[in-house]
Amino acid sequence: MSTLLSPAHATPLSADMEEWDEFLKGRYKEGKSEEEFRVYDAQANPGVAEFYRLNHEHQTFDYVMQKEREYFGLTRGEKTIWEAADFLNTLVDDSDPDTDLTQIEHLLQTSEAMRADGQPRWFILTGFVHDLGKVLCLYGEPQWGVVGDTFPVGCAYSNDIVFPEYFAKNPDLHHPVYSTKYGIYEPNCGLDKVHMSFGHDGYIYEVMKNYLPEEALYPLRYHSFYPAHKHGAYDYLMNDQDRSMFKWVHEFNKYDLYSKGHTKPDLKTLKPYYDDLFAEFFPAKIAW
Numbered sequence: 001m002s003t004l005l006s007p008a009h010a011t012p013l014s015a016d017m018e019e020w021d022e023f024l025k026g027r028y029k030e031g032k033s034e035e036e037f038r039v040y041d042a043q044a045n046p047g048v049a050e051f052y053r054l055n056h057e058h059q060t061f062d063y064v065m066q067k068e069r070e071y072f073g074l075t076r077g078e079k080t081i082w083e084a085a086d087f088l089n090t091l092v093d094d095s096d097p098d099t100d101l102t103q104i105e106h107l108l109q110t111s112e113a114m115r116a117d118g119q120p121r122w123f124i125l126t127g128f129v130h131d132l133g134k135v136l137c138l139y140g141e142p143q144w145g146v147v148g149d150t151f152p153v154g155c156a157y158s159n160d161i162v163f164p165e166y167f168a169k170n171p172d173l174h175h176p177v178y179s180t181k182y183g184i185y186e187p188n189c190g191l192d193k194v195h196m197s198f199g200h201d202g203y204i205y206e207v208m209k210n211y212l213p214e215e216a217l218y219p220l221r222y223h224s225f226y227p228a229h230k231h232g233a234y235d236y237l238m239n240d241q242d243r244s245m246f247k248w249v250h251e252f253n254k255y256d257l258y259s260k261g262h263t264k265p266d267l268k269t270l271k272p273y274y275d276d277l278f279a280e281f282f283p284a285k286i287a288w
């Protein structure tokens with residue numbers, strides 16, 4: 001597993017993040033059975049497996065509490081959406097910088113695919129901002145703490161989480177409360193009360209929550225919650241609002257996973273449209 005470096009201008013993105021995206025696409029290839037999903041995981045992806053081993057071992061309830069205290073107060077300065085996107089763009093894939101999409105290009109491909117389908121403006125905006133939380137990498141967070149599937153902490157880990165066997169070394173597995181089905185939560189208490197493993201979804205939700213409608217906030221907050229939106233896990237923690245809002249998480253996920261093409265979006269031509277879109281929902285600068 002390579003590590004992130006932080007030189008003055010560009011931060012090489014370790015292969016893991018790109019690899020993880022590819023892994024997801026393969027894992028959720030349309031028409032794939034649950035059985036094939038498991039086989040694909042176990043054999044073909046040793047790098048990704050190592051990433052999840054670290055993630056599952058370290059994402060404990062205490063770790064999440066500490067990271068929420070560190071980041072959810074939004075004390076890392078004010079930025080415009082473009083400034084945040086430019087900052088994120090300093091994460092580059094050092095393995096093949098010429099052919100891979102930059103971070104901004106991934107965001108634009110997602111939002112432009114939505115726009116081409118006539119999706120509502122708030123949804124297109126969600127497409128553009130959804131991965132801006134990956135700036136956590138630039139704050140020094142390890143990749144296993146920024147990307148990867150998310151899941152509730154403070155209660156039992158579901159077998160529908162990819163590579164569930166890697167929770168064996170997570171100390172919460174032996175905690176008297178956290179290891180139980182509901183843990184610290186009440187049945188169907190609603191996901192808003194549930195602490196999720198720490199990553200870019202939870203962070204971007206905190207940044208955006210005062211500006212966007214609930215339908216937009218759900219995909220931001222839960223787009224990596226694959227155990228729930230692809231496998232139906234944790235229904236026993238959800239309430240009716242979660243269940244109805246998850247249709248937007250599903251709708252969003254199609255674009256996030258499958259809109260990656262090889263044509264690079266032309267930022268110059270697109271910029272005026274996005275200037276208007278940002279101005280419609282945000283003040284000039286927001287807290288990060």
Ligand SMILES: [Fe+2]
Nearest residue numbers: 130131223224
């Ligand atoms: Fe994401």
Ligand SMILES: [Fe+2]
Nearest residue numbers: 106130131256
């Ligand atoms: Fe994404």
